[in-house]
Amino acid sequence: xxxxxxxxxxxxxxxxxxxxxxxxxxxxxxxxxxxxxxxxxxxxxxxxxxxxxxxxxxxxxxxxxxxxxxxxxxxxxxxxxxxxxxxxxxxxxxxxxxxxxxxxxxxxxxxxxxxxxxxxxxxxxxxxxxxxxxxxxxxxxxxxxxxxxxxxxxxxxxxxxxxxxxxxxxxxxxxxxxxxxxxxxxxxxxxxxxxxxxxxxxxxxxxxxxxxxxxxxxxxxxxxxxxxxxxxxxxxxxxxxxxxxxxxxxxxxxxxxxxxxxxxxxxxxxxxxxxxxxxxxxxxxxxxxxx
Amino acid sequence: xxxxxxxxxxxxxxxxxxxxxxxxxxxxxxxxxxxxxxxxxxxxxxxxxxxxxxxxxxxxxxxxxxxxxxxxxxxxxxxxxxxxxxxxxxxxxxxxxxxxxxxxxxxxxxxxxxxxxxxxxxxxxxxxxxxxxxxxxxxxxxxxxxxxxxxxxxxxxxxxxxxxxxx
Numbered sequence: 367x368x369x370x371x372x373x374x375x376x377x378x379x380x381x382x383x384x385x386x387x388x389x390x391x392x393x394x395x396x397x398x399x400x401x402x403x404x405x406x407x408x409x410x411x412x413x414x415x416x417x418x419x420x421x422x423x424x425x426x427x428x429x430x431x432x433x434x435x436x437x438x439x440x441x442x443x444x445x446x447x448x449x450x451x452x453x454x455x456x457x458x459x460x461x462x463x464x465x466x467x468x469x470x471x472x473x474x475x476x477x478x479x480x481x482x483x484x485x486x487x488x489x490x491x492x493x494x495x496x497x498x499x500x501x502x503x504x505x506x507x508x509x510x511x512x513x514x515x516x517x518x519x520x521x522x523x524x525x526x527x528x529x530x531x532x533x534x535x536x537x538x539x540x541x542x543x544x545x546x547x548x549x550x551x552x553x554x555x556x557x558x559x560x561x562x563x564x565x566x567x568x569x570x571x572x573x574x575x576x577x578x579x580x581x582x583x584x585x586x587x588x589x590x591x592x593x594x595x596x597x598x599x600x601x602x603x604x605x606x607x608x609x610x611x612x613x614x615x616x617x618x619x620x621x622x623x624x625x626x627x628x629x630x631x632x633x634x635x636x637x638x639x640x641x642x643x644x645x646x647x648x649x650x651x652x653x654x655x656x657x
Numbered sequence: 658x659x660x661x662x663x664x665x666x667x668x669x670x671x672x673x674x675x676x677x678x679x680x681x682x683x684x685x686x687x688x689x690x691x692x693x694x695x696x697x698x699x700x701x702x703x704x705x706x707x708x709x710x711x712x713x714x715x716x717x718x719x720x721x722x723x724x725x726x727x728x729x730x731x732x733x734x735x736x737x738x739x740x741x742x743x744x745x746x747x748x749x750x751x752x753x754x755x756x757x758x759x760x761x762x763x764x765x766x767x768x769x770x771x772x773x774x775x776x777x778x779x780x781x782x783x784x785x786x787x788x789x790x791x792x793x794x795x796x797x798x799x800x801x802x803x804x805x806x807x808x809x810x811x812x813x814x815x816x817x818x819x820x821x822x823x824x
Contacts, residue, residue: 386780407675407677407813407822410677411776414776414778414781414811415776415778417778417781418776418778418779418780418781419780421780421781421783421784422779422780425780425783427725427779427780427783428724428725428779428780429779429780430727430777430779431719431720431722431724431725431726431727431777431779432720432724432727432729433724467724468723468724469724470720470722470723470724470799471722471723471798471799472720472722472798472799484690487796487798488797488798488799488800490798492723492724519729520729520730523730552756553732553755553756554730554755555728555730555731555732555754555755555756556754556777607754607774607776607813608755608756608822608823609774609813609822609823610822639777640777641777
């Protein structure tokens with residue numbers, strides 16, 4: 367296992383990459399969308415977004431001024447030993463990463479009531495933003511891998527976790543996801559989106575699956591179901607920033623979890639904005655090449 | 658079209674929804690927390706204490722922080738509801754993102770004021786921002802009222818004279 371300081375350093379660097387670097391498959395997805403786009407304004411917006419990504423990567427500076435709330439997923443292998451001190455190192459690394467990016471100082475101070483109505487004031491430091499609770503997954507292999515995702519506020523406003531009466535039909539669920547997504551994407555203002563979708567048995571499970579979908583999703587590997595949802599939302603002519611066009615959604619990242627014997631599925635949809643998923647990954651423990 | 662602030666009545670009248678523009682000069686920055694306070698200063702007759710003239714001004718709906726600037730959704734309650742009162746006080750352009758209500762678009766038209774959409778490209782905007790000055794309400798941190806100097810910010814006119822690109 368690496369030292370405490372090494373883990374802090376790796377996690378910090380991972381957060382900075384998550385907040386400032388587009389993955390290669392995302393860049394390629396934008397290039398494909400720009401080539402196919404027939405609306406000049408949406409084309410211009412997507413070209414500007416790619417230009418922004420190049421500037422952010424070059425400067426290691428934020429892609430967006432809403433640098434987001436850190437969300438951490440840990441993949442734990444067979445031989446991994448995860449201690450409280452290890453989790454402390456991860457949390458310290460997140461704080462260091464927020465200072466380095468720099469993250470937007472937007473943590474609210476105060477007691478429960480003050481944090482609700484924002485009367486306790488803003489923490490002036492970038493690392494005053496607490497990460498969300500960590501999600502831990504059991505994986506094959508021997509080590510530990512971290513995924514850091516930065517969640518902006520716009521998609522949180524437009525996201526929805528709600529039940530669907532499936533009527534024993536995949537089509538019913540797909541249609542409902544597409545309809546809800548169209549509404550969310552149209553109101554977001556920061557399209558083209560990547561739709562992150564989790565289908566589970568509870569709100570907690572569906573939201574966790576939505577997070578996992580962003581970790582595992584790839585723009586160059588799309589299932590038939592994902593392609594179908596993307597196609598239906600793109601038919602809505604929302605376009606980049608809502609300016610109309612063929613590209614409202616670049617891709618859909620969908621994760622279906624275990625389901626219960628019931629007429630209901632719980633569906634979590636996050637219309638991840640034009641920069642999201644802002645994610646980066648790193649190996650945290652030794653001997654993990656097979657993860 | 659290249660626009661330098663302050664925006665004149667003639668410039669505002671000439672712009673149409675869908676026009677692509679660049680914006681240069683000094684502009685105000687404020688969002689949810691501070692715009693109602695700015696509105697109250699106008700109502701109370703104390704806005705002149707800020708030392709700026711609102712005539713022809715641009716208000717960019719953004720936080721200002723070490724992370725940079727970038728538009729927040731202009732259709733958030735406190736932001737959209739500020740647009741017409743601030744236009745009555747002279748503001749000529751509201752810069753942000755997202756679809757506005759029909760009544761807001763019509764209200765802006767009556768005042769010859771504009772709504773412009775700016776892509777959320779913080780890294781690029783950082784290269785085009787040269788001065789940042791805190792004007793008022795420092796207790797709001799990144800949501801305080803700021804004045805910044807910008808050089809050729811890219812934008813599209815989102816609503817002008819009762820027409821909108823979201824139609």
